[in-house]
Amino acid sequence: MNAKALISSLATILVYALPCLAGQNISVTGYLRNGTDYRLSGATGFVKSKYSIFSRLNTEIMPSLDLTLAGNFSYDAIFGLRDIYPSEVKDDQEFVARLQDSYVDIGLSNLNLRIGKQQIVWGEAILVSIADIINPQDLREFILSELEERRIPLWSIDAKYFFSNLSIEGVWVWINEFNKLGVEGSEFEFQAFENSSSSAILVSNAPKKPTNSIENSELALRLSCYVGGWDVNFFHFYGFNHNSTPYRTIANAPEPEKVIVTVNPEYERSEVIGITFAKTIEPVVIRGEATYTFQAPFVTSKISDADGIVKNGYLNCVLGVDCPFFKNVEAYLQLFQDIILNYNDGIDQDKTRTYLIFLLQSPMSGRKIDLKCEFAFRVENNDYFVRPQFTYHFSDNFKSSLGAAFFGGSRDGMFGEFWDRDRVFVNMTLSF
Amino acid sequence: MKNIYKHGISMVLLVPVGWIILFASTVFGLTADEIMERADRIRNPGESYYVLAQITSIRPDAEERVEQYEVFVKGRDKTAVRTIYPKMQRGRNLLMRGYDLWFYLPKIRKPVRISLQQRLLGQVSNGDIVRADFSGDYKASILRTEVIDGLEYYVLDLLARNRRVTYNRIWYWVNKNNHRPLKAEFYTLSDKLLKTCHFTEYKFIAGDYRPVKMVIEDNLLIGHKSILEYLKIERRNFPDKIFNKNYLDKL
Numbered sequence: 001m002n003a004k005a006l007i008s009s010l011a012t013i014l015v016y017a018l019p020c021l022a023g024q025n026i027s028v029t030g031y032l033r034n035g036t037d038y039r040l041s042g043a044t045g046f047v048k049s050k051y052s053i054f055s056r057l058n059t060e061i062m063p064s065l066d067l068t069l070a071g072n073f074s075y076d077a078i079f080g081l082r083d084i085y086p087s088e089v090k091d092d093q094e095f096v097a098r099l100q101d102s103y104v105d106i107g108l109s110n111l112n113l114r115i116g117k118q119q120i121v122w123g124e125a126i127l128v129s130i131a132d133i134i135n136p137q138d139l140r141e142f143i144l145s146e147l148e149e150r151r152i153p154l155w156s157i158d159a160k161y162f163f164s165n166l167s168i169e170g171v172w173v174w175i176n177e178f179n180k181l182g183v184e185g186s187e188f189e190f191q192a193f194e195n196s197s198s199s200a201i202l203v204s205n206a207p208k209k210p211t212n213s214i215e216n217s218e219l220a221l222r223l224s225c226y227v228g229g230w231d232v233n234f235f236h237f238y239g240f241n242h243n244s245t246p247y248r249t250i251a252n253a254p255e256p257e258k259v260i261v262t263v264n265p266e267y268e269r270s271e272v273i274g275i276t277f278a279k280t281i282e283p284v285v286i287r288g289e290a291t292y293t294f295q296a297p298f299v300t301s302k303i304s305d306a307d308g309i310v311k312n313g314y315l316n317c318v319l320g321v322d323c324p325f326f327k328n329v330e331a332y333l334q335l336f337q338d339i340i341l342n343y344n345d346g347i348d349q350d351k352t353r354t355y356l357i358f359l360l361q362s363p364m365s366g367r368k369i370d371l372k373c374e375f376a377f378r379v380e381n382n383d384y385f386v387r388p389q390f391t392y393h394f395s396d397n398f399k400s401s402l403g404a405a406f407f408g409g410s411r412d413g414m415f416g417e418f419w420d421r422d423r424v425f426v427n428m429t430l431s432f
Numbered sequence: 433m434k435n436i437y438k439h440g441i442s443m444v445l446l447v448p449v450g451w452i453i454l455f456a457s458t459v460f461g462l463t464a465d466e467i468m469e470r471a472d473r474i475r476n477p478g479e480s481y482y483v484l485a486q487i488t489s490i491r492p493d494a495e496e497r498v499e500q501y502e503v504f505v506k507g508r509d510k511t512a513v514r515t516i517y518p519k520m521q522r523g524r525n526l527l528m529r530g531y532d533l534w535f536y537l538p539k540i541r542k543p544v545r546i547s548l549q550q551r552l553l554g555q556v557s558n559g560d561i562v563r564a565d566f567s568g569d570y571k572a573s574i575l576r577t578e579v580i581d582g583l584e585y586y587v588l589d590l591l592a593r594n595r596r597v598t599y600n601r602i603w604y605w606v607n608k609n610n611h612r613p614l615k616a617e618f619y620t621l622s623d624k625l626l627k628t629c630h631f632t633e634y635k636f637i638a639g640d641y642r643p644v645k646m647v648i649e650d651n652l653l654i655g656h657k658s659i660l661e662y663l664k665i666e667r668r669n670f671p672d673k674i675f676n677k678n679y680l681d682k683l
Contacts, residue, residue, distance in 0.1 A: 029519060066682075105682060110673050112682060121542040147540050162673035169678070224678055229532055231545060231677065278545040280532055282596060285545050324547065396497075397520055431520045 030055035030070075031431045040404075042420030047084070047187055048141075049077040052149075056101070064107035068116075070100035072149065086185040093140060093186065101153050114158040119151050120171055122222060122235055124276040124287040126332050127357045127374070130316045131235070131276045131289045134171060134220055136242040138180040142188040142418065143385075144405060144425075152177050156218075165226045173218035176210060178267055179242040191417055200261045201253055207244040207265035216240075231278040241270040245297040248308035268297065285322040290315070302346035313341035332359040354379040368393050376415065383413030397431040464572035464588055468604065470611035472565045475631070477638040477667050480506045484516075484664035492655035500663075504683075508568050510675040514683045525683045529675060531596040536680035543677040548596055566590055566604065569597045577608065584608040599626065613643065625651045637665045 030053065037048035056070035079085065079094040103116025123129025135151045143150075155175040161168045182189045210216040218239030225232050244265035253260045274291035296314035320334040334357040343351040356379060361372040370391040377384045389403030404424045409416035462470070476483070483503040490496055500517035513526040523538035534543040566572075570590035578585050590602040601619040606612070612634065618627040627650055631643035642665065650656035673679050 027519070027522065029522065107682070110671065112673075112679070119541050121540070123542065124545070126544065151541075160678060162671075162676050162679060164672045164676075167673075167676055167678045226529065226532075226677070229530070280545060280547050283547050285547050287545070322547070396518055 026057060026059040028055060028057050029432065031429050033427060033429045035425060035427045037423045037425045039421065039423050041422040043084070045084070046078060046082060047423065048425075049081065051075050051077065054100070054149075061104075066105040067103075068105070069102045071098065071102070072100055073097045085187075086183075088183045089186045092183050099153075110162045112160045112162070114160075115156075117153040117155050118158060119153050120156070120158055120220070121151075122233065122274075122276065123289060124231065124233070124278045125289050125318045125320050125334060126287070126322065127320070127334050127359055128318060128336050128355075128376075129289060130291050130318055130336075131233075131274050133237050133272055133274070133291065134173065134218070134239065136177050136179045139190075140180060140182045140186065140188065144188075144387075152180065167224045169220075169222040169224070171218075171220040171222075173220075173239065174214075175212050176216060176218065176240055176267070178207075178209070178240070178244070187421065188418060191412070199258050200250075201258060203260060203262045205262065205264050207267060209267050210240065229279060231276075233276045235274050235276075237270070237272045237274075239270055239272075240267050241297070244268075245309055246299060250303065270296070283324055287320040287322070288318060290317040292316075296340075298340060299348045300344075300346040301348055305346065310344065310347060312343065312347075315339045315341060328362050330361055332361075333357070350380065352380070378409065378413060378415075381410040381413060381416075383409035383416045385415040399429050401425075401427045401429075403427075464574045464586075465567065467574070467586055467606055467611060468570070468572040468588055468590065469567040471604065471606045471613045472567050474610075474612050474640060474642055476505070476565070476642070477640070477665065480667065480669050481638070482664070482666045482668045482670075483662055486659075486661045486663055488659040488661075490655075490657050490659070491653075504668075504670050504674060506670050506672075506675060508565060512674050512680070512683055523681070525680045527675060527677055527680055534677045534680060536683075538681075541681065543680045548598070566602065569593060570602060572604075575603070578605070580605070580614065585614055610641075612641065627651060637662075638667050 033050075033052045033054075035048060035050045035052070036046065039045060039047045052072060052074040054070070054072040056068065058066065058068045060066050074096045076094050079090045085093075099117060101116075101118050103114050103118045106113040106115070120134040121129075121132050122134070123131040125131070132151075134156075135154055137150045138145070138152055139150070141150075154173050154177055156171055156173040159170045218237070220235060220237040220239065222233055222235040245268050246263050246265045248261055248263045251260045251262070252258075271294045272291050273294075274289065276287075276289045278285060278287045293314040293316075295311040297309045297311050298314075300308055300310045316336075316338045318334055318336050320332060323331045323333070325331060334355075336355040336357060337352065339352050340347060340349065356375075356377045358375040358377075359372070362370050370393070371389075372391070373386070373388045375384070375386050384407070386406045387403060389401055391399055391401040393399045402424070404422070406422045407415045407418040409419075411417065411419065472478070483505070485501045485503055487499045487501070488496060489499070498517065499515070499521070502514040502516055504512045504514075509528075509530045511528045513528075515521045515524045523536065525536040527534045527536075527543070531548060533546050533548065535546045536543045569592065571593055572588045572590050575587040575589045578587055584607075585605045586608055588602075588604040588606060590604055592600050599618040600621045601623065603617040603619070605614040605616070607614065613631045615631060616629045617625055618629070620626050627648050629649075630647045631645075632647060633643060633645040634641045635644050636642075637644065642662070644662045644665075646660040648658045648660060674683060
């Protein structure tokens with residue numbers, strides 16, 4: 001554990017200790033969880049046995065001033081039980097402690113300020129939201145972890161001013177954080193920079209991060225309206241791309257007929273505008289999101305390109321429908337598409353990618369059993385992900401889930417990349 | 433002079449018309465819609481108020497389940513509901529504006545638009561909590577009068593004004609003298625009896641005698657019932673911001 005993790009751990013312990021020290025006016029909620037995964041493809045066997053504790057404390061310090069402190073701590077016992085990962089993965093994932101949403105809420109008439117480490121969620125879509133652009137994500141378990149564990153809270157100020165059918169929101173993020181990816185050799189390590197030629201020697205440098213300063217802070221603005229039964233939101237984000245841009249240089253190697261490809265990843269500014277909407281047309285709810293990124297970076301395979309990156313306009317859109325049917329079943333269907341504008345052939349990513357995302361679930365009706373199945377499928381190349389899940393509620397605060405996750409399709413696809421990571425899993429959660 | 437004369441004539445004409453209307457409503461009674469409105473005002477204080485509600489769900493095959501909600505009402509079309517108990521459900525707040533609903537899901541930190549069909553949970557639906565008034569949503573007519581335990585009741589037939597309300601038809605028993613509701617029967621589109629609600633335990637709260645306990649029986653599932661209790665009712669004014677979906681996480 002490094003110093004940062006140690007500080008986070010101490011903060012987390014403080015979160016748990018405070019309820020014991022404080023009086024009655026404190027609400028503490030959270031959960032204890034064990035998640036165990038058994039890999040079915042590739043090198044089969046147990047690949048995860050993670051124990052997590054999450055706790056959230058909320059108290060009213062005085063009228064119109066609330067304090068929230070949350071933290072989580074996890075220990076993955078698999079690193080002690082099996083020797084299947086390099087030591088770097090063990091250092092990165094065996095013990096994880098993080099200060100989660102921890103902020104003060106200040107209410108001043110129609111103005112609300114939230115100051116601290118927080119999640120800012122602007123999307124309308126249920127499954128894949130492209131409008132949630134402010135918080136980076138912890139993708140060390142890809143998309144298999146819960147969204148609440150995946151989203152990384154940011155130190156920021158969120159100011160909302162409310163009118164009757166309108167609200168204006170401004171966000172200032174003063175400490176930048178970026179997507180957390182699995183290190184080399186981890187269960188969900190993303191494909192490294194692709195070396196298309198065997199005559200190239202690849203040198204990968206650590207990503208260059210911007211220093212935390214006023215100039216490097218992030219700003220976002222949102223206008224939300226409720227007009228004629230429609231929720232419509234417009235936003236603008238001036239921040240950083242949560243993924244690094246892999247700039248590369250090519251130089252001749254000392255060995256004959258070989259070149260050295262040096263990758264110098266860099267976190268860069270990103271400017272995004274977007275719109276979201278939702279409307280109920282009984283009995284269905286339609287939701288939509290669209291974002292446009294100015295000068296988004298794309299990797300190009302053209303050797304002639306000086307730095308291996310081209311920058312183009314990038315359009316993302318999501319259209320979704322929630323449809324309850326029969327008495328106890330809800331279906332969520334989403335169409336996701338991204339388009340690179342002014343596309344040229346050298347760009348590695350396809351000009352258009354279209355995914356169909358589907359979720360079928362029994363509703364939260366207090367029944368003992370919940371059935372859920374998620375399915376995502378790329379129309380152009382059959383890239384897919386399926387996750388059926390069965391949950392049994394032993395009591396109001398204790399549940400157990402049994403499920404499986406399957407990845408398939410194109411090897412360079414978002415899901416097909418993990419074709420040998422199919423698994424069954426059991427999660428047990430005790431809430432408090 | 434001509435104007436004054438005209439004005440005087442109007443006044444002379446208006447006074448008797450007013451008396452006639454007053455006389456007629458006394459002699460011929462209130463309209464069905466007015467009776468329904470008066471019964472609504474007995475169930476809750478109207479305009480802007482706060483309710484602390486407890487729902488006990490009883491099923492023959494399961495343990496008794498208790499839930500508590502704080503309900504903030506402003507006018508006829510703005511209601512926000514905060515979950516108090518069970519503790520684990522805290523943060524799952526609900527907002528209704530007109531017929532539009534949002535449900536805040538703390539797990540994903542966002543208010544999610546839901547359809548009216550999705551609000552129906554248990555014997556007491558979210559619709560029952562967020563929309564306590566019948567007037568506005570239903571058109572009333574008087575079916576008949578009935579004598580129950582020596583007291584005379586109107587039996588009102590309430591027909592949904594549109595398809596977006598929770599129930600298609602309601603039969604509503606209202607005391608003829610004091611307009612206190614006694615019971616209501618809720619029917620589906622196919623006129624199948626869905627639930628029966630008994631308004632009991634009248635207490636003097638917020639300026640009137642109001643029923644603080646409603647026993648709601650499921651007529652389709654034998655033995656299934658819910659008890660909706662108003663633990664507190666207060667007249668209160670609320671700022672508009674609490675009825676904004678972006679405020680649901682702070683409610």
